[in-house]
Amino acid sequence: MKNSTIKHDISKTLINWYQQNKRELPWRDITDPYKIWISEIILQQTRVNQGLSYYLRFVERFPIVSLLAEADEDEVLKYWQGLGYYSRARNLHKASKQVMNDFGGFFPSDFSSVLSLSGIGSYTAAAICSFAYNLPHAVVDGNVYRVLSRLFAIETPIDSGKGKKEFEEVASQLLPVDNAAEHNQAIMEFGALQCVPVSPQCDVCPLSGICLANANGLVDKLPVKSKKTAVDHRYFNYLYIEHNAHTFLQKRTEKDVWQNLYEFPLIESDKLLSVPELFEHERFNSLFENIDNINVLEITNPMKHVLSHRVINVQFITINISELNDKLRNLIQVSFSEIDKYPVSRLMEMFLQQKMV
Numbered sequence: 101m102k103n104s105t106i107k108h109d110i111s112k113t114l115i116n117w118y119q120q121n122k123r124e125l126p127w128r129d130i131t132d133p134y135k136i137w138i139s140e141i142i143l144q145q146t147r148v149n150q151g152l153s154y155y156l157r158f159v160e161r162f163p164i165v166s167l168l169a170e171a172d173e174d175e176v177l178k179y180w181q182g183l184g185y186y187s188r189a190r191n192l193h194k195a196s197k198q199v200m201n202d203f204g205g206f207f208p209s210d211f212s213s214v215l216s217l218s219g220i221g222s223y224t225a226a227a228i229c230s231f232a233y234n235l236p237h238a239v240v241d242g243n244v245y246r247v248l249s250r251l252f253a254i255e256t257p258i259d260s261g262k263g264k265k266e267f268e269e270v271a272s273q274l275l276p277v278d279n280a281a282e283h284n285q286a287i288m289e290f291g292a293l294q295c296v297p298v299s300p301q302c303d304v305c306p307l308s309g310i311c312l313a314n315a316n317g318l319v320d321k322l323p324v325k326s327k328k329t330a331v332d333h334r335y336f337n338y339l340y341i342e343h344n345a346h347t348f349l350q351k352r353t354e355k356d357v358w359q360n361l362y363e364f365p366l367i368e369s370d371k372l373l374s375v376p377e378l379f380e381h382e383r384f385n386s387l388f389e390n391i392d393n394i395n396v397l398e399i400t401n402p403m404k405h406v407l408s409h410r411v412i413n414v415q416f417i418t419i420n421i422s423e424l425n426d427k428l429r430n431l432i433q434v435s436f437s438e439i440d441k442y443p444v445s446r447l448m449e450m451f452l453q454q455k456m457v
Protein backbone atom coordinates (compact mmCIF):
# COMPACT_ATOMS: atom_id res chain seq x y z
CA MET A 101 0.00 0.00 0.00
CA LYS A 102 1.94 2.99 -1.25
CA ASN A 103 -0.62 5.73 -0.91
CA SER A 104 -0.63 6.99 2.67
CA THR A 105 -3.70 9.16 2.00
CA ILE A 106 -5.75 6.12 1.03
CA LYS A 107 -4.43 4.34 4.09
CA HIS A 108 -5.45 7.25 6.31
CA ASP A 109 -8.87 7.49 4.66
CA ILE A 110 -9.59 3.79 5.11
CA SER A 111 -8.76 3.93 8.79
CA LYS A 112 -10.80 7.11 9.24
CA THR A 113 -13.78 5.58 7.45
CA LEU A 114 -13.56 2.42 9.56
CA ILE A 115 -13.41 4.43 12.78
CA ASN A 116 -16.35 6.64 11.74
CA TRP A 117 -18.36 3.57 10.85
CA TYR A 118 -17.41 1.98 14.19
CA GLN A 119 -18.49 4.96 16.23
CA GLN A 120 -21.93 4.80 14.64
CA ASN A 121 -22.41 1.03 14.52
CA LYS A 122 -20.46 -0.64 17.32
CA ARG A 123 -22.22 -2.95 19.72
CA GLU A 124 -22.14 -1.93 23.35
CA LEU A 125 -20.23 -4.72 25.06
CA PRO A 126 -18.79 -4.85 28.58
CA TRP A 127 -15.20 -5.30 27.38
CA ARG A 128 -15.42 -2.26 25.10
CA ASP A 129 -14.10 1.12 26.18
CA ILE A 130 -12.20 -0.37 29.12
CA THR A 131 -8.45 -0.43 29.58
CA ASP A 132 -8.11 -3.19 32.18
CA PRO A 133 -5.74 -5.66 30.45
CA TYR A 134 -6.94 -8.53 32.64
CA LYS A 135 -10.59 -8.16 31.60
CA ILE A 136 -9.64 -7.52 27.97
CA TRP A 137 -7.59 -10.71 28.07
CA ILE A 138 -10.50 -12.74 29.49
CA SER A 139 -12.85 -11.40 26.82
CA GLU A 140 -10.39 -12.09 24.01
CA ILE A 141 -9.82 -15.67 25.11
CA ILE A 142 -13.56 -16.32 25.46
CA LEU A 143 -14.24 -14.82 22.04
CA GLN A 144 -11.74 -17.11 20.31
CA GLN A 145 -13.93 -19.86 18.81
CA THR A 146 -17.05 -18.42 20.48
CA ARG A 147 -19.73 -16.05 19.17
CA VAL A 148 -20.31 -12.80 21.07
CA ASN A 149 -23.89 -13.77 22.02
CA GLN A 150 -22.77 -17.02 23.59
CA GLY A 151 -19.61 -15.62 25.14
CA LEU A 152 -21.23 -12.62 26.83
CA SER A 153 -22.88 -14.48 29.73
CA TYR A 154 -19.71 -16.53 30.28
CA TYR A 155 -17.62 -13.37 30.40
CA LEU A 156 -19.94 -11.72 32.93
CA ARG A 157 -20.00 -14.77 35.20
CA PHE A 158 -16.26 -15.28 34.89
CA VAL A 159 -15.22 -11.73 35.79
CA GLU A 160 -17.76 -11.60 38.58
CA ARG A 161 -16.19 -14.66 40.20
CA PHE A 162 -12.60 -13.78 39.23
CA PRO A 163 -12.57 -9.96 39.03
CA ILE A 164 -8.78 -9.71 39.42
CA VAL A 165 -5.91 -11.87 38.29
CA SER A 166 -4.89 -12.95 41.80
CA LEU A 167 -8.30 -14.53 42.44
CA LEU A 168 -8.03 -16.51 39.23
CA ALA A 169 -4.51 -17.65 40.14
CA GLU A 170 -5.64 -18.80 43.59
CA ALA A 171 -8.65 -20.75 42.32
CA ASP A 172 -8.74 -24.49 41.92
CA GLU A 173 -8.52 -25.61 38.28
CA ASP A 174 -11.74 -27.62 38.65
CA GLU A 175 -13.60 -24.44 39.55
CA VAL A 176 -12.13 -22.53 36.60
CA LEU A 177 -13.17 -25.34 34.27
CA LYS A 178 -16.63 -25.35 35.84
CA TYR A 179 -17.02 -21.68 34.91
CA TRP A 180 -15.98 -22.62 31.38
CA GLN A 181 -18.32 -25.60 31.12
CA GLY A 182 -20.22 -25.57 27.83
CA LEU A 183 -17.88 -23.14 26.04
CA GLY A 184 -15.66 -25.86 24.61
CA TYR A 185 -11.97 -25.67 23.71
CA TYR A 186 -11.09 -26.15 27.36
CA SER A 187 -7.38 -25.62 26.80
CA ARG A 188 -8.33 -21.94 26.76
CA ALA A 189 -9.46 -22.14 30.40
CA ARG A 190 -6.48 -24.24 31.47
CA ASN A 191 -4.12 -21.75 29.84
CA LEU A 192 -5.91 -18.76 31.41
CA HIS A 193 -5.42 -20.34 34.78
CA LYS A 194 -1.77 -21.15 34.08
CA ALA A 195 -1.09 -17.64 32.75
CA SER A 196 -2.72 -16.02 35.80
CA LYS A 197 -0.12 -17.85 37.93
CA GLN A 198 2.63 -16.60 35.58
CA VAL A 199 1.38 -13.02 36.10
CA MET A 200 1.53 -13.52 39.87
CA ASN A 201 4.91 -15.26 39.91
CA ASP A 202 6.81 -13.59 37.07
CA PHE A 203 5.28 -10.10 36.96
CA GLY A 204 4.53 -9.44 40.64
CA GLY A 205 0.77 -9.63 40.10
CA PHE A 206 0.75 -6.83 37.50
CA PHE A 207 -0.41 -7.70 34.02
CA PRO A 208 2.59 -7.07 31.73
CA SER A 209 2.42 -4.02 29.49
CA ASP A 210 4.85 -4.80 26.68
CA PHE A 211 4.13 -7.00 23.69
CA SER A 212 6.82 -9.64 24.21
CA SER A 213 5.94 -10.14 27.90
CA VAL A 214 2.24 -10.44 27.08
CA LEU A 215 3.14 -12.91 24.33
CA SER A 216 5.11 -14.99 26.83
CA LEU A 217 1.96 -15.84 28.79
CA SER A 218 0.46 -19.26 28.34
CA GLY A 219 -2.23 -19.45 25.64
CA ILE A 220 -1.50 -15.99 24.23
CA GLY A 221 -0.54 -15.83 20.57
CA SER A 222 0.30 -12.85 18.41
CA TYR A 223 -3.33 -11.95 17.75
CA THR A 224 -4.31 -11.89 21.45
CA ALA A 225 -1.12 -10.06 22.45
CA ALA A 226 -1.82 -7.39 19.81
CA ALA A 227 -5.42 -7.07 20.98
CA ILE A 228 -4.46 -6.68 24.66
CA CYS A 229 -1.58 -4.28 23.97
CA SER A 230 -3.59 -2.08 21.65
CA PHE A 231 -6.90 -2.06 23.58
CA ALA A 232 -5.36 -1.66 27.04
CA TYR A 233 -2.25 0.43 26.30
CA ASN A 234 -2.94 1.84 22.80
CA LEU A 235 0.33 0.30 21.59
CA PRO A 236 0.67 0.19 17.81
CA HIS A 237 0.17 -3.53 17.17
CA ALA A 238 -2.27 -4.49 14.43
CA VAL A 239 -4.73 -7.30 15.14
CA VAL A 240 -5.33 -9.91 12.47
CA ASP A 241 -8.21 -12.24 13.27
CA GLY A 242 -10.69 -13.96 10.95
CA ASN A 243 -12.69 -10.77 10.51
CA VAL A 244 -9.62 -8.74 9.65
CA TYR A 245 -8.42 -11.35 7.12
CA ARG A 246 -11.78 -11.10 5.38
CA VAL A 247 -11.90 -7.30 5.30
CA LEU A 248 -8.32 -6.91 4.06
CA SER A 249 -8.51 -9.70 1.50
CA ARG A 250 -11.58 -8.06 -0.03
CA LEU A 251 -10.51 -4.43 0.21
CA PHE A 252 -7.21 -5.14 -1.53
CA ALA A 253 -8.28 -8.25 -3.50
CA ILE A 254 -5.54 -10.34 -1.89
CA GLU A 255 -5.78 -13.92 -3.12
CA THR A 256 -2.93 -15.37 -1.05
CA PRO A 257 -4.40 -18.15 1.13
CA ILE A 258 -4.97 -16.88 4.66
CA ASP A 259 -3.95 -20.23 6.15
CA SER A 260 -0.49 -20.20 4.56
CA GLY A 261 2.71 -18.84 6.09
CA LYS A 262 3.05 -16.44 3.18
CA GLY A 263 -0.54 -15.25 3.65
CA LYS A 264 -0.13 -14.70 7.37
CA LYS A 265 2.93 -12.53 6.78
CA GLU A 266 1.34 -10.60 3.95
CA PHE A 267 -1.86 -9.84 5.87
CA GLU A 268 0.09 -8.81 8.97
CA GLU A 269 2.07 -6.35 6.85
CA VAL A 270 -1.04 -4.87 5.25
CA ALA A 271 -2.78 -4.62 8.63
CA SER A 272 0.25 -2.85 10.13
CA GLN A 273 0.44 -0.38 7.26
CA LEU A 274 -3.20 0.51 7.77
CA LEU A 275 -2.84 1.07 11.52
CA PRO A 276 -2.70 4.69 12.72
CA VAL A 277 0.05 4.60 15.36
CA ASP A 278 -1.69 7.15 17.58
CA ASN A 279 -5.09 5.42 17.61
CA ALA A 280 -4.38 1.71 17.48
CA ALA A 281 -7.04 0.79 20.03
CA GLU A 282 -9.97 2.28 18.19
CA HIS A 283 -8.73 1.30 14.73
CA ASN A 284 -8.28 -2.35 15.74
CA GLN A 285 -11.72 -2.50 17.35
CA ALA A 286 -13.19 -0.81 14.29
CA ILE A 287 -11.79 -3.17 11.67
CA MET A 288 -12.78 -6.24 13.70
CA GLU A 289 -16.31 -4.97 14.27
CA PHE A 290 -16.56 -3.98 10.59
CA GLY A 291 -15.75 -7.58 9.64
CA ALA A 292 -18.19 -8.95 12.18
CA LEU A 293 -21.15 -6.76 11.20
CA GLN A 294 -20.62 -5.23 7.74
CA CYS A 295 -18.12 -7.23 5.68
CA VAL A 296 -19.68 -10.54 6.74
CA PRO A 297 -18.69 -13.91 5.22
CA VAL A 298 -21.80 -14.46 3.11
CA SER A 299 -23.62 -11.82 1.05
CA PRO A 300 -22.29 -8.62 2.63
CA GLN A 301 -24.36 -5.55 1.82
CA CYS A 302 -21.76 -3.87 -0.36
CA ASP A 303 -24.27 -1.32 -1.66
CA VAL A 304 -24.43 0.33 1.79
CA CYS A 305 -20.74 -0.15 2.62
CA PRO A 306 -18.78 3.08 3.20
CA LEU A 307 -15.71 1.46 1.59
CA SER A 308 -17.46 0.10 -1.52
CA GLY A 309 -15.93 2.84 -3.71
CA ILE A 310 -12.37 1.67 -3.07
CA CYS A 311 -12.99 -2.04 -2.43
CA LEU A 312 -11.20 -4.03 -5.12
CA ALA A 313 -13.20 -7.21 -4.50
CA ASN A 314 -16.41 -5.23 -5.02
CA ALA A 315 -15.07 -3.66 -8.21
CA ASN A 316 -13.89 -6.99 -9.61
CA GLY A 317 -16.71 -9.33 -8.61
CA LEU A 318 -14.51 -11.19 -6.12
CA VAL A 319 -16.48 -10.64 -2.91
CA ASP A 320 -17.77 -14.23 -2.71
CA LYS A 321 -14.34 -15.67 -3.60
CA LEU A 322 -12.35 -13.96 -0.86
CA PRO A 323 -10.68 -14.73 1.45
CA VAL A 324 -9.00 -17.83 -0.01
CA LYS A 325 -8.25 -20.84 2.17
CA SER A 326 -5.94 -23.55 0.88
CA LYS A 327 -6.17 -26.42 3.27
CA LYS A 328 -9.05 -28.77 3.66
CA THR A 329 -8.84 -30.00 7.24
CA ALA A 330 -9.12 -33.76 7.49
CA VAL A 331 -11.88 -34.66 9.90
CA ASP A 332 -11.16 -37.37 12.42
CA HIS A 333 -14.15 -39.36 13.74
CA ARG A 334 -14.05 -40.80 17.24
CA TYR A 335 -16.58 -42.95 19.07
CA PHE A 336 -17.18 -42.65 22.81
CA ASN A 337 -19.37 -45.15 24.68
CA TYR A 338 -19.97 -43.64 28.12
CA LEU A 339 -21.10 -45.86 30.97
CA TYR A 340 -23.45 -44.12 33.35
CA ILE A 341 -23.38 -46.61 36.19
CA GLU A 342 -26.03 -46.37 38.89
CA HIS A 343 -25.37 -47.83 42.31
CA ASN A 344 -27.15 -46.74 45.51
CA ALA A 345 -27.92 -43.22 44.22
CA HIS A 346 -24.31 -42.81 43.16
CA THR A 347 -22.51 -42.91 39.87
CA PHE A 348 -18.84 -43.01 38.86
CA LEU A 349 -16.51 -40.47 37.30
CA GLN A 350 -12.93 -40.33 36.15
CA LYS A 351 -10.75 -37.39 35.23
CA ARG A 352 -9.45 -37.04 31.67
CA THR A 353 -5.81 -36.46 32.41
CA GLU A 354 -4.38 -37.29 28.97
CA LYS A 355 -3.41 -34.53 26.55
CA ASP A 356 -6.55 -34.90 24.49
CA VAL A 357 -9.95 -33.33 23.97
CA TRP A 358 -11.66 -32.30 27.25
CA GLN A 359 -8.40 -32.61 29.19
CA ASN A 360 -8.92 -32.30 32.97
CA LEU A 361 -12.71 -32.46 32.71
CA TYR A 362 -14.57 -35.31 34.39
CA GLU A 363 -16.44 -38.04 32.59
CA PHE A 364 -18.15 -41.38 33.11
CA PRO A 365 -16.10 -44.52 32.53
CA LEU A 366 -15.42 -44.56 28.84
CA ILE A 367 -15.02 -47.22 26.21
CA GLU A 368 -13.61 -45.67 23.08
CA SER A 369 -14.01 -47.85 20.02
CA ASP A 370 -14.06 -47.61 16.24
CA LYS A 371 -17.86 -47.35 16.22
CA LEU A 372 -20.66 -46.94 18.73
CA LEU A 373 -21.26 -50.33 20.31
CA SER A 374 -24.46 -52.37 20.65
CA VAL A 375 -25.24 -54.08 23.97
CA PRO A 376 -23.91 -57.51 22.85
CA GLU A 377 -20.73 -55.84 21.58
CA LEU A 378 -20.33 -54.05 24.89
CA PHE A 379 -20.58 -57.28 26.83
CA GLU A 380 -17.84 -58.72 24.70
CA HIS A 381 -15.55 -55.73 25.05
CA GLU A 382 -12.40 -56.27 27.10
CA ARG A 383 -12.62 -52.95 28.95
CA PHE A 384 -16.27 -53.56 29.85
CA ASN A 385 -15.50 -57.02 31.20
CA SER A 386 -12.54 -55.76 33.14
CA LEU A 387 -14.55 -52.91 34.68
CA PHE A 388 -17.37 -55.20 35.81
CA GLU A 389 -15.21 -58.18 36.75
CA ASN A 390 -16.87 -60.41 39.39
CA ILE A 391 -20.15 -58.51 39.27
CA ASP A 392 -23.03 -60.82 38.55
CA ASN A 393 -25.97 -58.60 37.80
CA ILE A 394 -25.24 -55.95 35.20
CA ASN A 395 -28.48 -54.44 33.97
CA VAL A 396 -28.38 -52.25 30.91
CA LEU A 397 -31.35 -49.93 31.37
CA GLU A 398 -31.03 -47.52 28.48
CA ILE A 399 -28.87 -46.39 25.56
CA THR A 400 -29.27 -42.86 24.28
CA ASN A 401 -29.44 -41.98 20.62
CA PRO A 402 -26.02 -41.09 19.22
CA MET A 403 -24.97 -37.47 19.79
CA LYS A 404 -22.26 -35.54 18.03
CA HIS A 405 -19.71 -33.05 19.21
CA VAL A 406 -18.30 -31.30 16.17
CA LEU A 407 -14.95 -29.55 16.45
CA SER A 408 -12.95 -27.94 13.65
CA HIS A 409 -11.06 -31.11 12.76
CA ARG A 410 -12.80 -33.75 14.79
CA VAL A 411 -16.25 -35.26 15.26
CA ILE A 412 -16.86 -37.08 18.52
CA ASN A 413 -19.78 -39.49 18.36
CA VAL A 414 -21.14 -40.26 21.78
CA GLN A 415 -23.72 -42.54 23.33
CA PHE A 416 -24.54 -42.94 27.02
CA ILE A 417 -25.37 -46.37 28.37
CA THR A 418 -27.22 -46.44 31.68
CA ILE A 419 -26.28 -49.47 33.72
CA ASN A 420 -27.53 -50.55 37.12
CA ILE A 421 -25.46 -52.75 39.42
CA SER A 422 -26.10 -54.00 42.95
CA GLU A 423 -22.51 -54.60 44.07
CA LEU A 424 -19.06 -53.04 43.58
CA ASN A 425 -15.63 -54.39 42.75
CA ASP A 426 -12.16 -52.87 43.24
CA LYS A 427 -12.07 -51.35 39.76
CA LEU A 428 -15.20 -49.35 40.43
CA ARG A 429 -14.09 -48.42 43.95
CA ASN A 430 -10.99 -46.87 42.39
CA LEU A 431 -13.12 -44.48 40.36
CA ILE A 432 -14.59 -41.28 41.82
CA GLN A 433 -17.89 -42.26 43.40
CA VAL A 434 -20.31 -39.33 43.26
CA SER A 435 -23.83 -38.99 44.63
CA PHE A 436 -26.45 -37.85 42.12
CA SER A 437 -26.96 -34.64 44.10
CA GLU A 438 -23.25 -33.71 44.01
CA ILE A 439 -22.45 -34.42 40.40
CA ASP A 440 -23.03 -30.88 39.17
CA LYS A 441 -19.96 -29.75 41.15
CA TYR A 442 -17.67 -31.40 38.60
CA PRO A 443 -16.68 -29.72 35.34
CA VAL A 444 -17.86 -31.86 32.44
CA SER A 445 -18.23 -31.57 28.67
CA ARG A 446 -21.36 -30.04 27.16
CA LEU A 447 -22.57 -33.49 26.03
CA MET A 448 -22.19 -34.88 29.57
CA GLU A 449 -23.99 -31.81 30.91
CA MET A 450 -26.90 -32.31 28.50
CA PHE A 451 -27.17 -35.97 29.38
CA LEU A 452 -27.13 -35.21 33.13
CA GLN A 453 -29.76 -32.50 32.74
CA GLN A 454 -32.08 -35.07 31.14
CA LYS A 455 -31.31 -37.65 33.80
CA MET A 456 -31.87 -35.35 36.74
CA VAL A 457 -35.31 -34.00 35.70
Ligand code: SF4
Nearest residue numbers: 295300302305308311
Ligand atom coordinates in the same frame (compact mmCIF):
# COMPACT_ATOMS: atom_id res chain seq x y z
S1 SF4 B 1 -17.70 -3.37 -0.39
FE1 SF4 B 1 -18.44 -5.33 0.37
S2 SF4 B 1 -16.67 -6.65 0.27
FE2 SF4 B 1 -15.90 -4.59 0.12
S3 SF4 B 1 -15.38 -4.00 2.21
FE3 SF4 B 1 -17.48 -3.34 1.84
S4 SF4 B 1 -18.77 -5.02 2.56
FE4 SF4 B 1 -16.69 -5.80 2.33
